[in-house]
Amino acid sequence: MSHVILAGTFQSAPTSMEIPCAEVMVRAGIAGFASPAEDYAATSLDMNERYIKHPAATFIFRVQGDSMEEYRIFEGDHLIVDRSVTPRPGHVVVALVEGELTVKKWLERGNRQLLCSGGNRYPPISMTDVEVQIWGVVRSGHVEFQI
Amino acid sequence: MIGIVDCNSFYVSCERLFRPDLNDRPVGVLSNNDGCVIALSNELKALGITMGTPAHFLRDQVMHEGVTLFSSNYELYGDISQRVQAVLEEFSAGIDPYSIDECWVDFSGFSADQLEQHAHELRRRVKQYTGIPVSIGVAPTRTLAKVANRAAKKNASYEGVCVLYPNSPRAVELLQHFDLGDIWGIGRRLDEKLRQLGINTAWDLRRQNAKELRRRFSVTLERTVLELQETPAIEMMGMDFARERIMTSRSFGQLTEDKSEVRGAIRQHAQRSAEKLRKQGSLCRAVLVFLRTNPHRHDLDQYNPSQIIELDHATDDSRDIVAASMRVLERIYTTGFQYKKAGVMLMDIGDRSVEQLSLLDSARSDIERARSGRLMGVMDELNEKMGRNTVRLGSAATGAAWQLRCANRSPRFTTRWDEIPMAKL
Numbered sequence: 001m002s003h004v005i006l007a008g009t010f011q012s013a014p015t016s017m018e019i020p021c022a023e024v025m026v027r028a029g030i031a032g033f034a035s036p037a038e039d040y041a042a043t044s045l046d047m048n049e050r051y052i053k054h055p056a057a058t059f060i061f062r063v064q065g066d067s068m069e070e071y072r073i074f075e076g077d078h079l080i081v082d083r084s085v086t087p088r089p090g091h092v093v094v095a096l097v098e099g100e101l102t103v104k105k106w107l108e109r110g111n112r113q114l115l116c117s118g119g120n121r122y123p124p125i126s127m128t129d130v131e132v133q134i135w136g137v138v139r140s141g142h143v144e145f146q147i
Numbered sequence: 148m149i150g151i152v153d154c155n156s157f158y159v160s161c162e163r164l165f166r167p168d169l170n171d172r173p174v175g176v177l178s179n180n181d182g183c184v185i186a187l188s189n190e191l192k193a194l195g196i197t198m199g200t201p202a203h204f205l206r207d208q209v210m211h212e213g214v215t216l217f218s219s220n221y222e223l224y225g226d227i228s229q230r231v232q233a234v235l236e237e238f239s240a241g242i243d244p245y246s247i248d249e250c251w252v253d254f255s256g257f258s259a260d261q262l263e264q265h266a267h268e269l270r271r272r273v274k275q276y277t278g279i280p281v282s283i284g285v286a287p288t289r290t291l292a293k294v295a296n297r298a299a300k301k302n303a304s305y306e307g308v309c310v311l312y313p314n315s316p317r318a319v320e321l322l323q324h325f326d327l328g329d330i331w332g333i334g335r336r337l338d339e340k341l342r343q344l345g346i347n348t349a350w351d352l353r354r355q356n357a358k359e360l361r362r363r364f365s366v367t368l369e370r371t372v373l374e375l376q377e378t379p380a381i382e383m384m385g386m387d388f389a390r391e392r393i394m395t396s397r398s399f400g401q402l403t404e405d406k407s408e409v410r411g412a413i414r415q416h417a418q419r420s421a422e423k424l425r426k427q428g429s430l431c432r433a434v435l436v437f438l439r440t441n442p443h444r445h446d447l448d449q450y451n452p453s454q455i456i457e458l459d460h461a462t463d464d465s466r467d468i469v470a471a472s473m474r475v476l477e478r479i480y481t482t483g484f485q486y487k488k489a490g491v492m493l494m495d496i497g498d499r500s501v502e503q504l505s506l507l508d509s510a511r512s513d514i515e516r517a518r519s520g521r522l523m524g525v526m527d528e529l530n531e532k533m534g535r536n537t538v539r540l541g542s543a544a545t546g547a548a549w550q551l552r553c554a555n556r557s558p559r560f561t562t563r564w565d566e567i568p569m570a571k572l
Contacts, residue, residue: 054276055230055233056230056231056233056234056237056276056277057230057234057276083276083277084275086275096167099167099168100168101167133167135167
């Protein structure tokens with residue numbers, strides 16, 4: 001079972017972390033000598049813009065455990081959880097299972113709703129037998145490698 | 148139509164967001180010296196605990212009845228509050244934040260059947276996005292919206308939303324059963340005086356002659372009566388305007404990296420701001436502190452931090468404002484930069500007479516408030532007569548004493564990456 005650790009939440013107006021990136025621009029207009037720099041208008045990649053669609057509804061969790069490795073979620077990863085997404089089968093979700101926030105994949109098997117771990121080591125949790133509440137939908141995961 | 152969105156047991160709801168195991172259980176949040184209870188879950192209220200109960204009275208309940216008490220965690224509450232506001236702003240025509248847990252929302256332009264539906268939708272969104280349950284009251288005036296909000300909160304059949312249409316039977320019925328003292332803007336003293344005149348309910352007050360009450364009491368009471376009569380008479384800051392702010396800042400004589408110099412400046416700016424605040428008879432609920440390096444010195448590293456801290460009650464007391472400013476400074480100050488300028492901005496400023504009625508402030512006793520008022524009055528008088536800074540607040544112990552008091556604070560999820568709580572029991 002993967003336990004979830006909340007590592008932080010995003011501010012409603014997140015600061016942007018910009019990564020400079022040179023982008024080739026099409027030159028428009030003809031006027032004298034153009035500065036060579038004009039061909040490369042420096043833009044930036046904003047990680048927040050890319051991964052956080054609804055700042056007010058986005059929370060970041062850290063995970064602990066090994067039950068979701070088959071879904072490429074490993075201990076220590078950061079997950080970006082978006083509560084504005086309405087959960088449905090197929091989503092990886094943070095769910096409240098017996099008082100604990102847990103990361104599972106919501107799968108539909110026939111008319112049974114299950115919260116599943118990866119692999120066969122942990123049995124699925126039936127959402128009808130156990131009291132389960134979906135806390136939020138996991139949008140992406142982030143892993144840092146040792147450097 | 149104007150609406151007021153009020154977060155239910157806001158501080159408790161914030162704590163529960165990350166501790167869902169505490170849903171349906173008695174939870175309380177303590178004032179910032181862990182002195183008394185300033186926020187209660189319904190389950191805690193059901194145990195007979197009331198707002199302002201000293202924390203040490205609850206020792207037994209904590210041990211035997213599964214009561215969970217938290218020290219206040221304003222960083223968390225402030226962030227969640229901003230999220231709630233962001234959602235309200237996204238899904239409405241306009242908002243005007245009123246306090247950390249209340250926000251006015253523009254509901255104009257809806258047809259009658261749309262309006263109620265829209266309010267429910269708004270409530271659902273806030274709950275889904277932020278996890279915070281809210282109650283919404285909508286009416287032709289702010290005072291009536293407050294009445295409606297209370298009904299939405301108390302009466303489960305409204306499912307969190309109460310809309311009072313002009314002249315509706317529901318409005319009449321509600322006002323007839325609405326206690327005088329619960330009306331927004333009716334303080335205890337006024338309540339007593341009006342009862343002597345046989346005015347006991349909101350309905351009684353609504354049937355009075357507003358002009359007559361203005362003559363006998365005040366223009367404020369006249370406005371309240373007009374508002375009960377469905378005539379808007381209380382304008383806040385206006386939907387499109389930023390709230391009033393008081394700012395004090397100054398450049399240092401020369402660039403400085405001396406922390407004690409920066410600290411001294413912030414302390415002085417905070418006191419000066421508090422003076423301005425008292426002069427205009429207002430209270431503030433939040434303090435922003437900022438530092439600036441010199442942007443023209445390209446040879447130096449730049450650092451321009453600023454941070455806001457929410458106060459647990461609206462205040463004009465220099466001591467509160469200085470203490471809050473110092474806390475923020477400790478948080479944002481980083482060594483190794485040459486600072487050019489420092490400043491303090493007081494935010495979320497409201498009228499004293501209105502602000503003092505808000506729920507959060509009731510934890511502070513009248514005696515305490517009166518004492519603070521006298522002390523600040525004397526300070527201002529001395530400074531006016533004998534020159535600014537004749538009487539100043541010293542550097543009372545901030546850091547250490549502060550730490551000690553936050554014994555049961557939940558992790559500061561929003562501002563500290565390293566405060567990692569376990570989501571398991």
